[in-house]
Amino acid sequence: xxxxxxTWWQNHGPSKRRLVQLYSALLYNAHLKGFAEGEIYQGITKxxxxxxxxxxxxxGAVGACPLGALQNAISASASRPxxxxxxxxxxxxxxxxxxxxxxxxxxxxxxxxxxxxxxxxIRKNRVTRILSYLKYVILAVFVILIPAxxxxxxxxxxxxxxxxxxxxxxxxxxGLLANPANAEKLGMLGLLFTRKFIILVAVITASMFLFxxxxxxxxxxxxxxxxxxxxxxxxxxxxxxxxxxCGACVxxxxxxxxxxxxxxxxxxxxxxxVCPAKAISFASKKRGGKKIAAAAAVILLAxxxxxxxxxxxxxxxxxxxxxxxxxxxxxxxxxxxAPGQMFPDFELKCADGSTYRLSDHRGKVVVINIWATWxxxxxxxxxxxxxxxxxxxxxxxxxxVHSDLVTDxxxxxxxxxxxxxxxxxxxxxxVTDNLEDSIMLPIxxxxxxxxxxxxxxxxxxxxxxxELLVAEGAK
Numbered sequence: 001x002x003x004x005x006x007t008w009w010q011n012h013g014p015s016k017r018r019l020v021q022l023y024s025a026l027l028y029n030a031h032l033k034g035f036a037e038g039e040i041y042q043g044i045t046k047x048x049x050x051x052x053x054x055x056x057x058x059x060g061a062v063g064a065c066p067l068g069a070l071q072n073a074i075s076a077s078a079s080r081p082x083x084x085x086x087x088x089x090x091x092x093x094x095x096x097x098x099x100x101x102x103x104x105x106x107x108x109x110x111x112x113x114x115x116x117x118x119x120x121x122i123r124k125n126r127v128t129r130i131l132s133y134l135k136y137v138i139l140a141v142f143v144i145l146i147p148a149x150x151x152x153x154x155x156x157x158x159x160x161x162x163x164x165x166x167x168x169x170x171x172x173x174x175g176l177l178a179n180p181a182n183a184e185k186l187g188m189l190g191l192l193f194t195r196k197f198i199i200l201v202a203v204i205t206a207s208m209f210l211f212x213x214x215x216x217x218x219x220x221x222x223x224x225x226x227x228x229x230x231x232x233x234x235x236x237x238x239x240x241x242x243x244x245x246c247g248a249c250v251x252x253x254x255x256x257x258x259x260x261x262x263x264x265x266x267x268x269x270x271x272x273x274v275c276p277a278k279a280i281s282f283a284s285k286k287r288g289g290k291k292i293a294a295a296a297a298v299i300l301l302a303x304x305x306x307x308x309x310x311x312x313x314x315x316x317x318x319x320x321x322x323x324x325x326x327x328x329x330x331x332x333x334x335x336x337x338a339p340g341q342m343f344p345d346f347e348l349k350c351a352d353g354s355t356y357r358l359s360d361h362r363g364k365v366v367v368i369n370i371w372a373t374w375x376x377x378x379x380x381x382x383x384x385x386x387x388x389x390x391x392x393x394x395x396x397x398x399x400x401v402h403s404d405l406v407t408d409x410x411x412x413x414x415x416x417x418x419x420x421x422x423x424x425x426x427x428x429x430x431v432t433d434n435l436e437d438s439i440m441l442p443i444x445x446x447x448x449x450x451x452x453x454x455x456x457x458x459x460x461x462x463x464x465x466x467e468l469l470v471a472e473g474a475k
Contacts, residue, residue, distance in 0.1 A: 017103055017268060023301060024052060025106040029060030030304040038179030041308065049085065051092045052105030053221050057172030062308055067143065067221045071158035074147040089224055097229030101215055101222050102266030107167050108215050114207035122209050124256050131217045132256040132264055139220035160220060166200040211254035226263035234283045235267040236260055242279035249275055337434050339453050344434050348424040351414055356422045361397040363449050365473040370443035372403040373413045377460045378442040384463040389421035396470050399424065403441060404432045448473045
């Protein structure tokens with residue numbers, strides 16, 4: 001019986017590469033409860049990059065995307081060198097090269113599965129070979145040049161993520177908005193999402209007719225690894241002494257390679273089975289190393305699934321307020337941004353040159369709006385906060401705080417408006433660093449007269465909603 005099962009598995013079960021691809025996708029997105037809760041994991045491992053392309057904003061993501069990290073690092077290069085991400089990419093690239101694309105990239109896996117849809121297939125040809133160089137142009141322009149230009153004005157601008165990346169649309173935007181808990185955020189979608197959604201649909205459609213079109217023609221991460229694949233430690237190797245130059249390997253490969261192991265090769269290993277001279281193999285490994293690696297991988301994945309779904313809890317969530325006593329015997333709460341907690345005091349420099357200090361507004365309901373010029377719903381609701389300030393300024397304190405992710409000239413933007421309410425957009429981390437699990441925009445925070453948070457949510461509001469929140473905070 002065991003022998004029959006083993007034979008069936010060998011003939012019909014997934015290949016080792018497919019199992020590794022599935023393993024990688026699950027490990028990268030081990031925060032499974034994020035899909036159920038509609039929330040993004042923000043723990044310590046989010047500061048570490050995974051090897052493959054996987055959106056930071058995916059509800060399940062437990063690490064950062066190296067491509068997004070690289071763009072942000074280049075944008076910030078005027079103030080700090082990009083040592084970490086460059087070193088990380090060198091480590092991945094020199095160790096595995098484009099083997100990462102073939103074995104450890106969820107986007108590559110998704111394209112391969114779509115290629116199984118029974119529709120006519122377009123074989124590689126001279127046109128696809130020429131198009132394979134497009135990803136290097138995209139790397140140069142959208143990942144390096146545009147973020148570098150913005151670095152001179154100290155404005156982070158991840159151009160590839162913002163304008164092209166289909167993984168961000170599928171995993172980040174759709175992954176979050178598919179959860180009913182985020183239904184109100186559908187109103188935040190604008191033209192930018194529509195354009196990126198069209199790109200996503202185009203990639204999905206193309207993947208049914210072409211083998212891994214995004215990897216071959218678009219992906220800048222594959223381009224980076226492709227530049228290092230020839231000197232990578234692991235991958236497929238050709239024994240020149242055995243090779244008879246029959247070309248069977250190149251003909252079998254669905255990628256636009258000229259020879260095994262070049263910058264287009266993803267080291268999937270399919271060429272090994274078609275080589276009549278048995279001249280192709282993976283880099284040799286020590287005996288017994290495969291079993292040790294497999295055991296370690298199983299332990300790592302099991303530990304990750306247990307930690308991210310049963311041990312880790314979102315910062316600020318399920319944290320009961322603990323009463324403390326402050327001067328004047330006024331009951332307060334534990335410091336934080338969750339409802340029931342005392343929002344930390346802060347001091348901001350405003351656009352008109354004045355200073356806004358939170359503690360100066362005790363006795364008033366305080367409304368804090370976190371917004372950004374690039375967030376359409378934020379801009380749409382700004383007039384509501386201005387109206388609230390003008391009509392209830394005697395009993396309500398309002399301040400609009402621009403996100404610390406600045407991609408436009410905020411000062412130039414504000415010139416088109418005549419806001420009387422305080423607006424701050426420089427050195428705002430004293431506010432944004434206290435938002436804990438509130439990372440989407442727009443964010444509205446309401447504090448009662450004692451500075452205790454009564455409302456903190458990332459969603460659009462109307463003027464009527466603001467009045468109700470103020471009335472609740474004044475009780």
